[in-house]
Amino acid sequence: MQKIYGIAMIFALFVLISSAIVPLVNAQAHAQADKVSFEISPHHVGISVPNAEESAAWYHKMLGFEVALRFKQGDMTVVHIKRGTCYIELFQVAGAKPLPDYRHDPTSDLHVHGLAHFAYQVADVHAAIKELKAKGAEIAMEPVDTPGVAFAFVRDNSGNCFELIQFKTQ
Numbered sequence: 001m002q003k004i005y006g007i008a009m010i011f012a013l014f015v016l017i018s019s020a021i022v023p024l025v026n027a028q029a030h031a032q033a034d035k036v037s038f039e040i041s042p043h044h045v046g047i048s049v050p051n052a053e054e055s056a057a058w059y060h061k062m063l064g065f066e067v068a069l070r071f072k073q074g075d076m077t078v079v080h081i082k083r084g085t086c087y088i089e090l091f092q093v094a095g096a097k098p099l100p101d102y103r104h105d106p107t108s109d110l111h112v113h114g115l116a117h118f119a120y121q122v123a124d125v126h127a128a129i130k131e132l133k134a135k136g137a138e139i140a141m142e143p144v145d146t147p148g149v150a151f152a153f154v155r156d157n158s159g160n161c162f163e164l165i166q167f168k169t170q
Contacts, residue, residue, distance in 0.1 A: 044080070044087035045118045049158040052079040052092035058157040059088060062137050063120070086120070099159045106140050106153040106161045117153070119163035125150040128164050 049055040056079045059065040065081035065088065072078075075094040080087055102108045109116050122128045125143045129152050133139060140161050141153035150166040 042086075044089050046089040046091060047156075047158070047160055048091045048093060048096055049156075049160070050092065050096070050098070051158075052077045052090040055079075055090050055156065055158055056081050059090075062132055062135055062154075062156075104140070104155065104159050104161070106163070109161065117161050117163050119151075119165050122164050122166055125152050125164050125166040128152075129154075 047055070056065070056067055059081050060067075063083060065083045067079060068082040068087065069080040070078070077092040079090045079092075081090065082088075102112065106117060129139060129143055132154060138155040139152065140155045143150055143152040148168055150168065152164050153161050154164065155161055
């Protein structure tokens with residue numbers, strides 16, 4: 001009887017330890033499978049526009065971007081513009097369809113799957129919008145203040161919306 005009791009205790013101990021170790025091993029295996037071994041950083045956003053040179057000039061005037069690269073590939077003109085570490089790749093493709101009307105409204109655009117907009121962080125949204133208005137930029141949405149952020153939307157010369165965002169707690 002004592003031998004059976006000892007075997008039962010060993011079995012119970014085995015079950016107890018196994019039930020603690022197996023989830024731990026599974027969690028470690030899952031964490032290892034989720035591990036990403038390469039670094040990424042933001043680089044650029046691509047925008048299809050009717051006239052790449054006009055758009056490059058607009059982004060230069062309004063936001064200080066400089067042309068970094070120009071090239072033609074078949075019926076496509078590509079202009080890369082840069083400010084600091086932020087790049088925009090402007091595509092001009094012959095026969096491209098115009099921007100749909102709903103894409104001119106930053107709130108309507110959220111009702112269609114896909115990339116809705118891109119954003120630039122600024123120190124003061126209100127000051128940036130004031131400056132852009134003075135330069136003739138079209139404001140798609142006036143600044144909105146929340147406890148943590150202030151944001152506004154601007155339309156470029158081709159009607160594409162982008163956001164300016166200010167984080168108040170940083």
